[in-house]
Amino acid sequence: MSEENGSAALDVLHVTEACGGGVRRHLRLLIPALQARGVRCGLFAFGSRDEADFADDLSALAALGCDVSFRHHEGKGLGEYWGSWRALRTLIAARRPRVLHLHAGVAGVLGRCGCRPYPDLRIVYSPHAFAFHPSLPRLRNCAVRGAERLLACNVDAYVFVGRSEIADANLLGLPPERFQLVENGLPDDxxxxxxxxxxxxxxxxxxxxxxxxxxxxxxxxxxxxxxxxxxxxxxxxxxxxxxxxxxxxxxxxxxxxxxxxxxxxxxxxxxxxxxxxxxxxxxxxxxxxxxxxxxxxxxxxxxxxxxxxxxxxxxxxxxxxxxxxxxxxxxxxxxxxxxxxxxxxxxxxxxxxxxxxxxxxxxxxxxxFMLSSQVDKLALLYKRLARKCHGNGAAASIAENEAK
Missing domain, CATH: 3.40.50.2000 (Glycogen Phosphorylase B;)
Known part of the structure; x- marks a missing residue:
């Protein structure tokens, strides 16, 4: 896939604010495996939730040739997120990724706000569990549901790591023709x-x-x-x-x-x-x-x-x-x-x-539940999305992949 890009371009730019826990583990496993398959990856991480040794992940990914950057938030004000949104847009303009893969809710909002920087950019969103639940404050639940429905128009493919996310997506009324199940997996060894x-x-x-x-x-x-x-x-x-x-x-x-x-x-x-x-x-x-x-x-x-x-x-x-x-x-x-x-x-x-x-x-x-199978499915999806830059091609490619 990467050989079709210019020398400075990325195949996929991963974006996350969840720099700890399961999402961190997800990216630490997936990105090296994708790089090994010839999918040239970048990572833009931001926020204040980075775990103490998260910098080690960034160093390890950089050593593999992954384009990494991190913007730390000193606080939780909207100004910090505005700064991260601007930094992300600048990075997208400089590296021209074919696919923007957003991981978890905050990155999902940030990466889908505003018009696309260029029309052939494909946007993939992995919520890693939609952040609404009866145990959470009602106002927050309403805000999450509203944001997910509003921003659905700016998603070419939803990549769900488990079947429970599909059930929640159906409750939200999100477009099922864009759903792709790519379950998490462990390294073969x-x-x-x-x-x-x-x-x-x-x-x-x-x-x-x-x-x-x-x-x-x-x-x-x-x-x-x-x-x-x-x-x-x-x-x-x-x-x-x-x-x-x-x-x-x-x-x-x-x-x-x-x-x-x-x-x-x-x-x-x-x-x-x-x-x-x-x-x-x-x-x-x-x-x-x-x-x-x-x-x-x-x-x-x-x-x-x-x-x-x-x-x-x-x-x-x-x-x-x-x-x-x-x-x-x-x-x-x-x-x-x-x-x-x-x-x-x-x-x-x-x-x-x-x-x-x-x-x-x-x-x-x-x-x-092996990582090799997970990476195969994800790399194929990226490739098909990158080749479908007009009309309903993204949805058609996902449906074709699901049928297989």
Missing amino acids: YCATLLEPAVARYKLEIAPGTIAVGVPCRLVRQKGLGIFLSAFAQVAEKHPAVQVLFCGDGPERDNLQRQAVSLGLSGRVRFLGTVPDLARKLTAFDLAMLPSFYEGLSYVLLECLGAAVPLLVSDILANIPRPEFRECLETFRVGDVGDLALRLDYGLEHLELMRGKAQIGAELIRSE
């Missing part, structure tokens, strides 16, 4: 990179005899972590060997630490912050928790299953992207403290049964 459980437990300083319950995610409201702490408080006395490890950071950390103290759990819960190479260390956990209110298709879900780590998750569609996932993990009613406590107690009492389910999950991930 993922299992070979995993640490032995004893090594992983040593690195995370888990004492012998401890039953380690991992909570590997960003500490944000979306993840339902307060619900989990309340549920754990109900069963903690019955399971004295259990220790909970929060592996991630975010704006809810202080609130969660205060909640743990108020529930008498301060000696049973550890907050590790961002854990380098966490994906390799998931084998340290006897059980992993994902109590989210909403998601796209979480990499941690795939990684835990790929590592054969037992999982207890909320019963949202994103955590059960296919019916066969019900054979691989345990679920609880989303947001229900009592049901979560009941299922957590069951999981801790039946860890061997949970491990058996996790083994089924590992086989499913290896056969159905």
Whole structure:
């Protein structure tokens, strides 16, 4: 694809404000794989949510020949986003990408506002979970729904990482002929990179005899972590060997630490912050928790299953992207403290049964959720979009790809 461009042009410019968590993992996996396929990529990241070592990602991508830039926000005022919008437009004018791929809600708004800088620019949008949910403020939900509907006219293709996003897109009334499902996948050698459980437990300083319950995610409201702490408080006395490890950071950390103290759990819960190479260390956990209110298709879900780590998750569609996932993990009613406590107690009492389910999950991930397949689909979509610069060509190409 890149050989058709001028020497300074990009095939795809990725744009994101979500410089942490799953979106960061998504880009860290995808961009090098796309570069290796001959798709010349750039990355424009902006905002104030970058994790402490995000600069390492930028350096690694630059070393691969990826055109990277980052604009840090000192605050959250509209002036900062106006400055980032102008910086993005300048970058687009200089590098003339054929495809602009917007990742997550804020970048989705920023990249779709205003007319296209030039008519043959194709715009792809991946929401990575639409940011509306009953657990969120009503005014915010209304604003998100309104913005998504208003800006739909400026999208050539929606790339959804999981089936739950398609369900939400249908609720929003977005144009289904532009939908493309490209499920997240793991590197083909993922299992070979995993640490032995004893090594992983040593690195995370888990004492012998401890039953380690991992909570590997960003500490944000979306993840339902307060619900989990309340549920754990109900069963903690019955399971004295259990220790909970929060592996991630975010704006809810202080609130969660205060909640743990108020529930008498301060000696049973550890907050590790961002854990380098966490994906390799998931084998340290006897059980992993994902109590989210909403998601796209979480990499941690795939990684835990790929590592054969037992999982207890909320019963949202994103955590059960296919019916066969019900054979691989345990679920609880989303947001229900009592049901979560009941299922957590069951999981801790039946860890061997949970491990058996996790083994089924590992086989499913290896056969159905590999990065190579994900990259193949995405590279093909970019190529077809770039060649369809007039009329309804973008929609036609997507329909043709879906039919195949």
